[in-house]
Amino acid sequence: MIVSPWVGDGMAAARLVVPNGFPDAFSNSVIMTAAFLGAPRFDGDAAPELNYATFGSVFAHEFVHVAETHEFGADGSVQELWSAADIKAEEAAGQCVVAQANAWEPLPGVKMKGERQYGENVADYGGLRLAFEALEKRLGTDALYRVDASGTSPAQRFFYKYAQYRCTAQTDEDLRKTVESDSHAPTVFRVNAPLSNLPGFARAFSCQPGAKMARPPEQQCRVW
Known part of the structure; x- marks a missing residue:
């Protein structure tokens, strides 16, 4: 991860200056760039819920990518790690994720591509949950949902921070390009869709049955 004596073009330089994470199936590992280890994405002096919402969710997102890439063994050699039943079960559970994306219309007449964006969406859903x-x-359930002197609970602050991390200013034209060509969903979907499937979010904000951000239990998507 160290580039010496100068930072130039290429992946090695990007690891120092671009805050991101990515999976490496061939080494069975998750790589978080050095640039990610700085505020506001990671702050050693911050409350744990803030770091879990940013660094934690991105790390877990990449972890899901590694788990989803099941065609390689621990040493990077080609090896199928899942049984036929595992593959069938993952595909069945994943249809919920695909359907939720296909049902979302970011702009009038613009439809999401649930199948194409599945890999990133399932990593978002699983990464947030994990x-x-x-x-x-770490905190315990009681402490997690207890409102403190700030008027908020650690759970609420986790979700606020998660949403803030994904906050994006985007024109309609750029949003349309994201839907058409990006393997990632638009950021508003990357926030609202995973949160709507997480019971902890509904509990943290006392969402009532039927609330838009609280999908009924039988409709909640969960793969990881």
Whole structure:
């Protein structure tokens, strides 16, 4: 990860200056760039829920990518890690993710591409869930949802920070290009869709049954 003596073009330089994470199936690993380890994405002095919402959710997103790439063994050799039943079960669970994307219309007449964006969407859904569950394990359920002197709970601050991290200013033209050509969904979908499937979000904000951001339990998408 160290580029010496100068930072030039290419992936090595990008690891220092571009805050991001990515999976490497051939080494069975997740790589987080050095540039990610700085505020506001990561702050060693910040409350844990803030770092779990940014660094944690992105790390878990990449972890899901590695898990989804099941055609390689631990040493990078070609090896099928899943059984036929595993593959069938993942495909069945994933149809919910595809359907939710296909049903969303970011602009009038502009439809999402659920199948094409599935890999990134399922990593968003799973990454958010895994990061939130890790935070709950660290803080404990009672402390996670308890409102403190700030008037908010750690759970609420986790979700606020997650949404703020994805906040994007985007023209309609650029939004249309994202839908047509990007493997990632538009950022508004990357926030609202995973949150609407997470029971912890509904609990944190006391969402009532039928609320737009609280999908009924039987309609909640979960693959990881």
